Amino acid sequence: MKNNSSLAYNVILVIGDFVALIIAFVVAYILRVSISHVPISTHVNSMTYFNLIVSIMPFWIIVFALLGLYNQRVYEKRFSEFWRLFVGSVVGIMSVISYAYLANIAIFPARLVVLYGLLLTFAFVLIFRTVARGVRRQLYLRGVGVNRVLLIGDTKLTLRLASAMARANKTGDVVVGIVGAKKYPLEYNTKFLVFDQFEDAVKAFGDTLPNTIIQTELYGNSERNDAILAFAQQHHLDYRFVPGNGELFVGNIDVELFHDVPMIAVHQTALVGWGRVVKRLTDVSLSLLLIVITSPIMLLTAIAIRLSDGGPVFFRQARLTRGNRVFYVFKFRSNNRKYSGLSPEEAFTKMGKPELITTYRKNGDFLPHDPRITPVGRFIRKTSIDELPQLFNVLRGEISLVGPRALVPEELAMYSRKHTILSVKSGVTGLAQVSGRRDISYEERRKLDVYYVQNWTFWGDIGILLRTFWITLTHRGAN
Numbered sequence: 489m490k491n492n493s494s495l496a497y498n499v500i501l502v503i504g505d506f507v508a509l510i511i512a513f514v515v516a517y518i519l520r521v522s523i524s525h526v527p528i529s530t531h532v533n534s535m536t537y538f539n540l541i542v543s544i545m546p547f548w549i550i551v552f553a554l555l556g557l558y559n560q561r562v563y564e565k566r567f568s569e570f571w572r573l574f575v576g577s578v579v580g581i582m583s584v585i586s587y588a589y590l591a592n593i594a595i596f597p598a599r600l601v602v603l604y605g606l607l608l609t610f611a612f613v614l615i616f617r618t619v620a621r622g623v624r625r626q627l628y629l630r631g632v633g634v635n636r637v638l639l640i641g642d643t644k645l646t647l648r649l650a651s652a653m654a655r656a657n658k659t660g661d662v663v664v665g666i667v668g669a670k671k672y673p674l675e676y677n678t679k680f681l682v683f684d685q686f687e688d689a690v691k692a693f694g695d696t697l698p699n700t701i702i703q704t705e706l707y708g709n710s711e712r713n714d715a716i717l718a719f720a721q722q723h724h725l726d727y728r729f730v731p732g733n734g735e736l737f738v739g740n741i742d743v744e745l746f747h748d749v750p751m752i753a754v755h756q757t758a759l760v761g762w763g764r765v766v767k768r769l770t771d772v773s774l775s776l777l778l779i780v781i782t783s784p785i786m787l788l789t790a791i792a793i794r795l796s797d798g799g800p801v802f803f804r805q806a807r808l809t810r811g812n813r814v815f816y817v818f819k820f821r822s823n824n825r826k827y828s829g830l831s832p833e834e835a836f837t838k839m840g841k842p843e844l845i846t847t848y849r850k851n852g853d854f855l856p857h858d859p860r861i862t863p864v865g866r867f868i869r870k871t872s873i874d875e876l877p878q879l880f881n882v883l884r885g886e887i888s889l890v891g892p893r894a895l896v897p898e899e900l901a902m903y904s905r906k907h908t909i910l911s912v913k914s915g916v917t918g919l920a921q922v923s924g925r926r927d928i929s930y931e932e933r934r935k936l937d938v939y940y941v942q943n944w945t946f947w948g949d950i951g952i953l954l955r956t957f958w959i960t961l962t963h964r965g966a967n
Contacts (some may be wrong), residue, residue: 530605554749668705701719771889778879800828881916891916
């Protein structure tokens with residue numbers, strides 16, 4: 489009774505990627521050798537070329553697999569899939585070149601075949617996956633391959649799951665029944681079958697049992713819970729349950745043996761162990777590179793700020809980072825020297841405009857034409873140049889390139905989940921910044937910070953950095 493559509497989709501992705509890669513290199517050969525009249529550097533027979541490419545492609549598929557491109561958590565997220573495909577294409581072509589060099593085999597008749605192959609592999613695989621995703625959605629709409637789910641529990645979480653699975657064309661999951669629904673009967677869509685007892689649901693479904701049982705509420709009677717689990721196992725159904733203390737099981741979870749007793753170890757963040765080492769090495773290497781690249785911009789900015797009003801170039805402020813540790817963040821000063829270092833309340837009161845305090849706070853700590861900001865400051869904020877000195881904070885190990893926004897102690901003290909946010913280093917950029925910056929509320933930004941802490945991945949960091957670069961170029965959400 490298990491739904492094998494996910495496995496089938498993975499197999500289709502592997503086969504499709506394999507075919508797309510071969511077609512890409514065949515087209516690359518045709519473009520450079522068959523169509524172009526420019527002499528080639530090495531003669532490679534077309535059949536020899538084709539046979540070599542076909543024999544090498546399985547290793548390319550292995551590269552894709554190591555990058556997680558056949559993992560549902562990756563291919564369901566377009567942005568993550570996009571950048572991993574790009575990295576996989578580059579790594580794949582480099583692997584082929586390395587193989588040709590070490591084996592002393594002529595694979596490519598000309599260097600342009602390599603370039604064409606790189607561009608076409610990325611494009612063809614991306615196109616194939618886009619088409620495959622569209623076809624799968626159409627099949628979902630027709631009820632083909634959907635995962636039929638029975639929810640058990642009379643909780644608000646049941647409502648959340650039912651709502652999340654309402655779009656079957658995107659998720660592939662569809663709720664076929666709910667056991668419970670006494671506390672919130674009017675909240676459920678009428679298309680759901682509602683049952684008082686699990687046994688009633690079993691009788692109603694007959695031979696058309698669901699593929700998955702999700703228990704959102706464990707009964708006080710353990711025998712009832714055992715009966716549901718036993719039924720799922722006997723009929724080969726997927727079974728999942730939500731632990732009673734949902735807040736406990738967030739972040740990174742490991743199942744380990746402790747004195748021969750299986751135990752669940754819950755870490756506050758997924759950023760533990762070697763992940764922290766890799767993240768620090770990435771921070772050091774990239775911050776050094778960025779400092780070198782942006783040093784002319786920082787020098788010109790420092791001169792412009794100094795000449796504008798003769799005040800200090802940098803702005804230093806106490807912020808919080810991992811372990812509730814206070815550090816001083818470096819930024820280029822964008823406020824008028826008279827208001828630099830003052831809180832918004834103090835600054836607006838000093839300039840005789842206390843009415844702006846309420847407007848500033850209601851607008852998410854932002855004013856379209858903030859009178860505190862200098863003309864130079866307005867430009868460097870819009871282009872995010874004012875953030876560049878934080879690269880030195882990264883190099884010193886006080887913060888990371890990617891992480892929750894470094895907030896002043898007074899701001900973070902008001903947030904109930906601050907202990908979660910402060911379990912990792914704060915960042916120059918983060919998930920909240922690339923998800924809308926000032927376009928989303930303070931509460932939403934902190935929720936995104938918490939999500940980042942609990943779901944950190946290395947590739948997620950790479951994606952956030954690339955999105956930050958794009959947003960900086962387009963000035964979206966800048967202030």
